[in-house]
Amino acid sequence: MVPEVLLLSLALLLGAVGIQITDLRVPSAVRNNSGSAALLDCEYTLKPEELAADKYSGLVVKWYFKNSPSPVYQWIPGQKPQDLGILKGKLDLSHRASDHGATMHRALYITNPTTELSGEYKCFVSTFDDEDFMTKKMVVFAPEKSLEFTSSRFGPDAVNLTCRARGVYPQPKMALYKDPD
Numbered sequence: 001m002v003p004e005v006l007l008l009s010l011a012l013l014l015g016a017v018g019i020q021i022t023d024l025r026v027p028s029a030v031r032n033n034s035g036s037a038a039l040l041d042c043e044y045t046l047k048p049e050e051l052a053a054d055k056y057s058g059l060v061v062k063w064y065f066k067n068s069p070s071p072v073y074q075w076i077p078g079q080k081p082q083d084l085g086i087l088k089g090k091l092d093l094s095h096r097a098s099d100h101g102a103t104m105h106r107a108l109y110i111t112n113p114t115t116e117l118s119g120e121y122k123c124f125v126s127t128f129d130d131e132d133f134m135t136k137k138m139v140v141f142a143p144e145k146s147l148e149f150t151s152s153r154f155g156p157d158a159v160n161l162t163c164r165a166r167g168v169y170p171q172p173k174m175a176l177y178k179d180p181d
């Protein structure tokens with residue numbers, strides 16, 4: 001292919017790209033029941049003709065949690081955003097990620113995330129003739145409520161060492177080290 005033909009086909013290809021997610025921002029770790037909100041934002045771009053069209057060419061924004069086939073959030077521009085399933089009652093639906101009618105309710109604003117909301121989040125956007133998605137994981141962690149270490153001898157050369165953490169999430173990796181001295 002001569003370079004001009006290559007450039008032209010590249011331009012046609014780029015021109016054909018419709019809705020596209022440009023960034024998915026999900027906090028990787030937040031503390032359980034901390035009282036502070038978690039913002040999961042899904043940035044996307046539309047073609048100029050889609051932006052100009054009535055109802056943005058059938059734009060629908062959906063969020064999914066883990067591998068569930070039913071969304072936990074849905075927004076269609078011009079309509080009220082909906083919290084669904086596990087996120088029902090856990091979002092501030094008045095939160096606006098932007099002032100633009102095509103993007104204002106694209107984000108999840110979880111007011112007080114708790115451990116059961118740990119997992120993979122998928123933002124899925126679609127128009128009449130295009131769709132895109134991106135996924136990211138968020139962990140809502142809980143520090144231990146108690147940590148204890150006990151040792152008990154049960155023979156002349158046997159000792160039982162127990163390290164126990166309670167109320168910690170997710171399940172921790174535990175390791176036992178011996179002081180070289």
Ligand SMILES: *[C@@H]1O[C@H](CO)[C@@H](O)[C@H](O)[C@H]1NC(C)=O
Nearest residue numbers: 032033114115142167168169
């Ligand atoms: C996380 O917070 C919720 C709400 O306070 C509480 O019910 C739950 O036990 C906590 N989870 C852990 C693992 O501490």
